[in-house]
Amino acid sequence: MKKPVSSRFIQHPATRTGWWSGLLAMLAMVMLTLNNFGLNPFNEMTGQWQPILVTIFDLTMLGSLLAAIALGIIAVTRKHERSWWVWLFMIPVTILVILLIVFAIEVRKFNDNRVEIAPTPDANIERMAVIFDDDGSPDGTSALLYLLSDPRADVRAVSVSYGEAHPQVYIQHLGAMLERYGYEEIPLGAGPDAPLAGNNAFPDFVREGSNGFWGFNQGSTDRTYTVQDSADLMVKTIKQSDKPVTLLMSGALTNLALALRIEPGIKENIDAVYIMGGAVYVPGNLKGLVPDSKNNSAEWNIYADPMAASEVFSAGLNLYLVPLDATNLVTLTHDDTRAWRKGGSIPDFAAEIYDSRMKDWGREEIEMWDLMTAEIMLNPQHCAFSPLRLEVVTTEGDTEGQTRVVEGEPNVNVCLEPDRGAILQSLEEVFGSRK
Numbered sequence: 001m002k003k004p005v006s007s008r009f010i011q012h013p014a015t016r017t018g019w020w021s022g023l024l025a026m027l028a029m030v031m032l033t034l035n036n037f038g039l040n041p042f043n044e045m046t047g048q049w050q051p052i053l054v055t056i057f058d059l060t061m062l063g064s065l066l067a068a069i070a071l072g073i074i075a076v077t078r079k080h081e082r083s084w085w086v087w088l089f090m091i092p093v094t095i096l097v098i099l100l101i102v103f104a105i106e107v108r109k110f111n112d113n114r115v116e117i118a119p120t121p122d123a124n125i126e127r128m129a130v131i132f133d134d135d136g137s138p139d140g141t142s143a144l145l146y147l148l149s150d151p152r153a154d155v156r157a158v159s160v161s162y163g164e165a166h167p168q169v170y171i172q173h174l175g176a177m178l179e180r181y182g183y184e185e186i187p188l189g190a191g192p193d194a195p196l197a198g199n200n201a202f203p204d205f206v207r208e209g210s211n212g213f214w215g216f217n218q219g220s221t222d223r224t225y226t227v228q229d230s231a232d233l234m235v236k237t238i239k240q241s242d243k244p245v246t247l248l249m250s251g252a253l254t255n256l257a258l259a260l261r262i263e264p265g266i267k268e269n270i271d272a273v274y275i276m277g278g279a280v281y282v283p284g285n286l287k288g289l290v291p292d293s294k295n296n297s298a299e300w301n302i303y304a305d306p307m308a309a310s311e312v313f314s315a316g317l318n319l320y321l322v323p324l325d326a327t328n329l330v331t332l333t334h335d336d337t338r339a340w341r342k343g344g345s346i347p348d349f350a351a352e353i354y355d356s357r358m359k360d361w362g363r364e365e366i367e368m369w370d371l372m373t374a375e376i377m378l379n380p381q382h383c384a385f386s387p388l389r390l391e392v393v394t395t396e397g398d399t400e401g402q403t404r405v406v407e408g409e410p411n412v413n414v415c416l417e418p419d420r421g422a423i424l425q426s427l428e429e430v431f432g433s434r435k
């Protein structure tokens, strides 16, 4: 049986619930109006009680609004009120619906903006076609992780050169790493396990370390990845590229020298080559691994294959060199790597690489030769480059592999004044915001 109404529209409410719902609706509306017209008396106050009073005001306003709706619904449905006074609760309902719609629109806008900073390809970002070639070193590997984290880098090929690693062994580690992070479509290349000339190999203990992927547990797979010859892969990738390619060379220059021998014309579609290597006005670094070496002027990447370096330096390419002069000036600490880890598994592994090296070497800070070169490749404004003419010493002796400044037209832009703060900040932004 239908219950008769307690009050009609033109009447006063018949129940206390009805009176309260209208009263609280009026209170909420008055308070909202005061707030919207800047008339909230507590906003103008000063002193320690001001924030508390403002909070009480806001909570009272919100509480009245919600209570008016709840009591209004009860009054209409259970108490069968139809008084105009009770129907006032529909005003807070309308306000609440509008607020929810505005909130939903803002959430949507926020999510759309988030897509723009994610490291996924975005049509609005100009991307750099990149070939990565490293000698299978720990910090070369973190340079690759960085390229995968910056949406501006479009890595078209990953290649391993002669140097710290045996190319055919290390490329399989990189293949597994790329698959693990969802980049298995990037073509892989490995160069010959020997320089173009000479026999300046890294010590065996280094090369053995690289065979085991430096002890990092990256869930090695049983899979064998398809690997092309590096020089062939470089030639093909450069020739087929829809835009000029930029190369990051962070090992010996063997593979690029071989590619130029196969097809010298590729340089027409090479935008720039960034090389970590050489020591221009500072001592070399051979003694770090071979303490009794008499060579105090060569840097390892150039020393490992001086002939290849000499050929690349005289090929007429747009070269950017990041030598020890620059890398000595930019060091990382655990504070830096900690900030990267917020960005997920890829930055986490990059941080792990440097943290474990600092631990092994008993140091609190560490250089990041290849990683810093990758950062500068994407942000050349982070180093002041000096155009110089450099010649590589290819004859055997105590200066073999030296990068010497000679008279004549410049053939390479040399990074001598890196902006340490800007580089570290950029690494933190790219790694720390990756997801």
Ligand SMILES: [Ca+2]
Binding pocket: 134, 135, 136, 137, 139, 140, 250, 251, 370
């Ligand atoms: Ca390297």
